[in-house]
Amino acid sequence: MFAYWRQGFTVLVLVLAGSVWAPASRAGTEAAPIDTATIEKNRKANEACFACHSAAGIKNPPKADLDLANKLKDSRLEPALFNPADHGVMDCRQCHAGNHYDPYPHAEVGKNETAPCTECHAAKVMRLEPQFNASVHAKNEGLKEKFTCNTCHNAHENIVALRLKDPHKIVAQDNHGCLECHNSDLTFAKFAPDGEKTPGVKRKRPDIDTIHDWLPNTKLHWNAVRCVECHTPEVAAKKMLSHEILDKEKAEKKCVTCHSANSTLKVRLYRHMAKDEQQRLGFTNSVILSNSYVIGATRHPVLDGIVIGLVILTLAGMLAHGAIRIVAALRRKGNKEQAK
Amino acid sequence: MSERIYLLPLWIRVWHWTNVLLIITLVVTGISLHFADPKLPLVEFSLAARIHDIAGFSLVAVYGLFVIANIVSGNWWQYVPKPPGVLERCKVQGKWYLWGIFKGEPHPYRVSEEQNFNALQAISYWVIMYMIMPVMLLSGLIFQFPQLAPDRLFGFDGLLPVAIVHYLTGAAIVLFMIAHIYLGTTGKTATSMFGTMITGWHEH
Ligand code: HEM
Numbered sequence: 001m002f003a004y005w006r007q008g009f010t011v012l013v014l015v016l017a018g019s020v021w022a023p024a025s026r027a028g029t030e031a032a033p034i035d036t037a038t039i040e041k042n043r044k045a046n047e048a049c050f051a052c053h054s055a056a057g058i059k060n061p062p063k064a065d066l067d068l069a070n071k072l073k074d075s076r077l078e079p080a081l082f083n084p085a086d087h088g089v090m091d092c093r094q095c096h097a098g099n100h101y102d103p104y105p106h107a108e109v110g111k112n113e114t115a116p117c118t119e120c121h122a123a124k125v126m127r128l129e130p131q132f133n134a135s136v137h138a139k140n141e142g143l144k145e146k147f148t149c150n151t152c153h154n155a156h157e158n159i160v161a162l163r164l165k166d167p168h169k170i171v172a173q174d175n176h177g178c179l180e181c182h183n184s185d186l187t188f189a190k191f192a193p194d195g196e197k198t199p200g201v202k203r204k205r206p207d208i209d210t211i212h213d214w215l216p217n218t219k220l221h222w223n224a225v226r227c228v229e230c231h232t233p234e235v236a237a238k239k240m241l242s243h244e245i246l247d248k249e250k251a252e253k254k255c256v257t258c259h260s261a262n263s264t265l266k267v268r269l270y271r272h273m274a275k276d277e278q279q280r281l282g283f284t285n286s287v288i289l290s291n292s293y294v295i296g297a298t299r300h301p302v303l304d305g306i307v308i309g310l311v312i313l314t315l316a317g318m319l320a321h322g323a324i325r326i327v328a329a330l331r332r333k334g335n336k337e338q339a340k
Numbered sequence: 341m342s343e344r345i346y347l348l349p350l351w352i353r354v355w356h357w358t359n360v361l362l363i364i365t366l367v368v369t370g371i372s373l374h375f376a377d378p379k380l381p382l383v384e385f386s387l388a389a390r391i392h393d394i395a396g397f398s399l400v401a402v403y404g405l406f407v408i409a410n411i412v413s414g415n416w417w418q419y420v421p422k423p424p425g426v427l428e429r430c431k432v433q434g435k436w437y438l439w440g441i442f443k444g445e446p447h448p449y450r451v452s453e454e455q456n457f458n459a460l461q462a463i464s465y466w467v468i469m470y471m472i473m474p475v476m477l478l479s480g481l482i483f484q485f486p487q488l489a490p491d492r493l494f495g496f497d498g499l500l501p502v503a504i505v506h507y508l509t510g511a512a513i514v515l516f517m518i519a520h521i522y523l524g525t526t527g528k529t530a531t532s533m534f535g536t537m538i539t540g541w542h543e544h
Pocket of ligand 1: 367370481513
């Protein structure tokens with residue numbers, strides 16, 4: 001009897017658990033959300049790595065004569081940056097071939113065993129790989145092999161736009177990904193292919209502000225919109241931004257794409273906030289207005305109506321006044337002639 | 341038979357027509373910026389922005405010269421409606437515009453070197469030139485250097501109030517301009533006042 005109940009209870013638990021876990025596992029190849037207990041466990045495990053891989057660790061190494069200041073001088077790893085990031089819930093060893101990194105010195109083989117993005121994001125990679133392959137960087141013969149997902153995506157720091165929310169932060173993060181190369185001769189040279197006419201000599205980096213000198217207030221734009229706003233083809237609302245980076249022929253040059261009531265910014269930078277649109281104080285595109293006043297896009301239909309109405313009224317008033325004057329003058333002239 | 345007085349010195353006339361050109365340019369390009377839309381036949385956005393910027397700075401310079409010249413020449417006194425009886429004269433003038441003009445009555449006040457504007461003109465010019473214009477120019481300058489505007493204000497971008505002030509003062513100037521041009525036809529003949537602004541000579 002008791003055994004029967006126990007069996008029944010187990011089945012019940014399994015069924016309940018099944019219904020809870022099914023949606024998560026149905027995501028299949030996609031990275032599943034991680035529960036709080038696991039996050040706690042991962043954070044604890046990562047402390048072992050941060051003992052060296054952090055500013056504090058470099059200053060106070062767990063062992064003497066590790067020479068961390070020199071060996072880790074280019075590292076930006078930091079719990080404060082890693083933990084809030086997209087991958088901050090994970091154990092470092094999920095990407096960095098586990099056992100190779102527990103001891104130090106790390107095993108040489110570990111270097112080649114960083115988990116590729118596909119391992120956990122197969123569906124997304126499949127969707128965006130054709131776009132990625134059509135982009136200027138993948139089509140450039142001398143650049144192709146060096147250009148991967150983590151060239152733009154910092155696996156330790158990036159926060160997806162949806163969670164980042166604040167458009168200024170999204171712009172700063174995403175533009176940093178491009179400007180890291182396009183605004184730095186040092187990094188650019190590491191990736192730049194040889195010039196067509198000058199084999200053996202790296203192509204020079206064109207100055208980013210000079211290229212875009214047709215865009216007034218260039219610096220202001222860099223802080224308010226992303227490179228990908230103009231350098232990717234438009235996609236349907238709610239769809240993920242395209243990964244096809246467009247060359248100078250295809251990039252967006254028309255100002256009214258953003259500077260008009262039907263601004264593309266709604267489906268790009270402000271895509272995640274579109275549902276928050278409440279026409280605050282009656283403004284069109286008021287989600288944008290919380291961060292940027294965009295001439296042509298963030299206007300007030302009622303105010304515009306009043307202004308246009310007043311202009312029409314004034315014009316009509318003047319025309320009517322003029323018409324009465326003419327009629328009155330003609331009348332007077334007629335009267336005078338009669339009087340003669 | 342007709343009596344002429346030399347009313348407007350050259351500098352006022354040159355200033356006036358420069359002002360007209362710049363303001364019309366600013367209005368046309370300003371409208372193109374504010375109502376930017378691929379479907380409307382307006383000045384192309386980047387061209388409009390460039391022209392508006394140049395004309396804007398020019399207007400600031402021209403306005404600065406206008407203020408200085410007004411102080412130096414004493415012309416500013418013309419803009420001051422002189423008591424006593426300002427209200428009374430405004431009423432008389434208003435009545436003429438609304439009634440007397442249709443009956444062919446003569447202008448209620450005679451233009452003289454000492455008193456170029458009637459009371460209504462003096463007040464409206466004073467409001468436009470010394471109240472609206474400085475606000476318009478200042479908001480334009482802040483628009484030009486957006487870093488001067490507050491970063492955020494009540495949950496909106498700090499440039500919003502600047503833009504609204506700029507837009508509304510611009511609208512006020514447009515309204516003034518329509519009335520101003522029309523009232524320019526109320527001289528002795530429909531064109532005589534425009535003639536005065538070109539030659540400087542006023543015919544009674
Ligand atoms: C009668 C004179 C003027 C009119 C009617 C006018 C009108 C306008 C309008 C309607 C806009 C669009 C703003 C919006 O959509 O909110 C604008 C933008 C702007 N205005 Fe003016 N404005 C005038 C004078 C000036 C002056 C004197 C300056 C500068 C010193 C100026 C500087 C600007 C700037 C910087 C912008 C932003 C766009 C750009 O950079 O071209 N404006 N103006």
